[in-house]
Amino acid sequence: MVSANSELTYNSKIEGEVIVSRADAVINWIRSSSMWPMPMGLACCAIELMATGGARFDIARFGAEVMRFSPKQSDVMIVAGTVTYKMASPLRRIYDQMSDPKWVIAMGACASTGGMYRSYAVLQGVDRIVPVDVYISGCPPRPEALLDALMKLQGKVKKEPSFSKLLSA
Amino acid sequence: MPAAADAIAALKASWPGVTDRATLDHPAVNVPPADLLPVLGALKAAGFDMLTDVAGVDWAVGASPRFTVVYHLLSTAAHEYVRVAADCADVALPELPSAAALWPGADWHEREAFDMYGIRFTGHPDLRRILMWDGYPYFPLRKDFPLAGIETELPDAEVTAETKVGAIAAPMMGGPFVASAGEINLTDAEPRAKDESWTEKRPKPGA
Numbered sequence: 001m002v003s004a005n006s007e008l009t010y011n012s013k014i015e016g017e018v019i020v021s022r023a024d025a026v027i028n029w030i031r032s033s034s035m036w037p038m039p040m041g042l043a044c045c046a047i048e049l050m051a052t053g054g055a056r057f058d059i060a061r062f063g064a065e066v067m068r069f070s071p072k073q074s075d076v077m078i079v080a081g082t083v084t085y086k087m088a089s090p091l092r093r094i095y096d097q098m099s100d101p102k103w104v105i106a107m108g109a110c111a112s113t114g115g116m117y118r119s120y121a122v123l124q125g126v127d128r129i130v131p132v133d134v135y136i137s138g139c140p141p142r143p144e145a146l147l148d149a150l151m152k153l154q155g156k157v158k159k160e161p162s163f164s165k166l167l168s169a
Numbered sequence: 170m171p172a173a174a175d176a177i178a179a180l181k182a183s184w185p186g187v188t189d190r191a192t193l194d195h196p197a198v199n200v201p202p203a204d205l206l207p208v209l210g211a212l213k214a215a216g217f218d219m220l221t222d223v224a225g226v227d228w229a230v231g232a233s234p235r236f237t238v239v240y241h242l243l244s245t246a247a248h249e250y251v252r253v254a255a256d257c258a259d260v261a262l263p264e265l266p267s268a269a270a271l272w273p274g275a276d277w278h279e280r281e282a283f284d285m286y287g288i289r290f291t292g293h294p295d296l297r298r299i300l301m302w303d304g305y306p307y308f309p310l311r312k313d314f315p316l317a318g319i320e321t322e323l324p325d326a327e328v329t330a331e332t333k334v335g336a337i338a339a340p341m342m343g344g345p346f347v348a349s350a351g352e353i354n355l356t357d358a359e360p361r362a363k364d365e366s367w368t369e370k371r372p373k374p375g376a
Contacts, residue, residue: 119318119339120309120316120319121318124339
């Protein structure tokens with residue numbers, strides 16, 4: 001027989017114990033545990049990015065498996081590949097369309113510095129047009145390196161003064 | 170007699186301007202620009218039905234003719250290639266008739282030759298840049314264009330206003346970066362600057 005629920009306030013027997021924490025810790029924990037990537041796959045690094053999303057490396061273990069192809073819904077742009085000057089403007093536009101808070105990972109030699117493409121057509125490092133949080137070396141980096149970068153970024157996010165930023169925003 | 174030799178003999182009979190071109194593989198001919206379209210049309214009618222490549226050549230600054238366009242035609246029935254080369258008469262404003270009406274595939278090839286060398290193809294349906302952005306002021310594969318590039322503005326004015334960033338001459342840092350041939354050890358063979366004595370901050374000795 002089902003009886004009507006007459007509980008109107010917080011019941012610790014049902015809800016568990018109360019946890020006291022800092023707002024920063026809670027906000028950063030939420031943010032860092034579900035970083036949805038904007039996959040900016042521009043060259044061969046994108047293949048390693050796809051491998052990272054696959055079953056063997058399983059980026060879902062770090063809460064970043066939801067690749068969003070809409071900048072509005074994504075938190076971290078993973079620039080995977082060579083950024084040409086022709087692509088630089090769309091890339092910056094997509095970055096501008098991402099909602100705050102947002103982060104950028106420069107994956108591989110080309111995205112970080114232009115790599116071996118010292119030429120007229122290639123942007124010499126994506127940090128010239130967007131602020132980069134984590135750089136990954138390698139050509140291309142292995143999926144483990146991308147996962148490591150993601151963990152480093154999570155560590156960085158966990159140290160941010162998010163609450164005071166929210167209040168001052 | 171192979172199809173290519175037959176076709177070339179027929180060309181020479183009809184167009185006296187067509188001459189043999191030095192070649193190491195496939196039969197090749199030089200064609201005056203005025204005869205280019207009729208010659209390509211005759212080759213197409215003679216069974217060379219597939220245009221596999223249109224490539225530009227810049228011989229040197231000051232050379233005359235400076236720009237040449239090379240067409241590779243394949244006969245899909247006889248499995249033979251013919252190479253057709255046409256020099257652009259004018260150096261300042263290189264121009265050739267477009268082959269896009271004969272082979273629709275010539276469209277993008279010619280756009281690339283225009284983008285990289287500035288060779289204008291008259292009668293082309295849509296002669297725009299294909300690799301660099303519209304409004305890019307240079308032709309990057311010309312001999313007088315440096316590999317590192319020349320400082321210029323990015324295509325998007327809004328992004329330029331936001332980031333204050335343009336295309337720069339790439340830092341060469343002792344480059345260009347060249348691979349070593351014949352190395353067994355892949356780490357030693359990978360492309361690297363051969364002269365690491367100078368960087369952007371420490372100028373090249375003697376330069």
